[in-house]
Amino acid sequence: MESVNFSDVFKSSFLEKTESFSIIDSLIGLFMAFAIGLFIYAVYKKTFSGVIYSHTFNISLIIMTMATALIIMGISSNVLLSLGMVGALSIVRFRTPIKDPMDLVYLFWAIVAGILCGAGFIPLVIIGSLMIGLVLVLFVNKITIQNPYLLIVKYGGEDVESQLESLLSKVTNKHMMKSKSIMNGNQVEITYEVRMKKEQSQVVNNVTNLSGVESAVMLSYDGNFTA
Structure with a gap:
């Protein structure tokens, strides 16, 4: 196996050794991210127990799942793009307040699902999402909590x-x-x-x-x- 040293990173030959872009794999990953995003959308709508239901927030869960999958597919196939993506994301600041802790759970779920879809772990994301959705449906609105x-x-x-x-x-x-x-x-x-x-x-x-x-x-x- 040919070794790669640090100086090779700055040569154009190093970039030529990156993996080729696969349209079929990318479409499969995006389709699965969309399907899992729809599942998250349905679970959130069914288990929502707040005061005002936000349809735009629920739609953003689907987009976030697909966008995260796109990022993972992009940085996994091109080293230069991955370095640029890390630099771009380091300057982004998200200041939208999350008042309900359950909203943060759904955001994290969408991000994790997008990462797994982009990395190609399709069986893992399906099994994991089904189990998470089952837990949320069973526990969020089925257990009566005496609010103070x-x-x-x-x-x-x-x-x-x-x-x-x-x-x-x-x-x-x-x-x-x-x-x-x-x-x-x-x-x-x-x-x-x-x-x-x-x-x-x-x-x-x-x-x-x-x-x-x-x-x-x-x-x-x-x-x-x-x-």
Whole structure:
């Protein structure tokens, strides 16, 4: 086997030794990337549980799968192109915020599927995508999770807190004080993390009916809280 040293990289003969471009293999890789992208599209649409469904984001998963496959096919067949691609990607900055962690999972899935399609690991990407899709369909919307809420109550009086604690013990599965602040001497604002037994609107109504309570607000809680 002929050895290649570092100086050969800068010679035109080195580039002539790169693998030839195969149209059939490229079409197969792109077709599989498109098929896997459609599968990711269908799984995302079925398992979406957010507030507003983004069709454009879902379409971008298909394009990302195919584009990643194109990049892998390009850099695997031409050394010079691979070096240029690394340099081009190093200056790209993606600043679009990903608010839902599951969206990041689908983006990573699309990238991995594109890499495997571009590298020619067709059986691996099919088996892996089927297993990932099965896990997502079974677990994302099939398991009931008791989401916490933040209950913010403003009141004035001495015995309101004890009444509030008694009420929350009856109408919630769990409640925990997150913060308490006293304003203008007698006015108190207290925040609870609660897990509901009943409809949250009914809980708010019961809280506001307590004597001394000025207002009560129920907010969805995503796990982050700033006092």
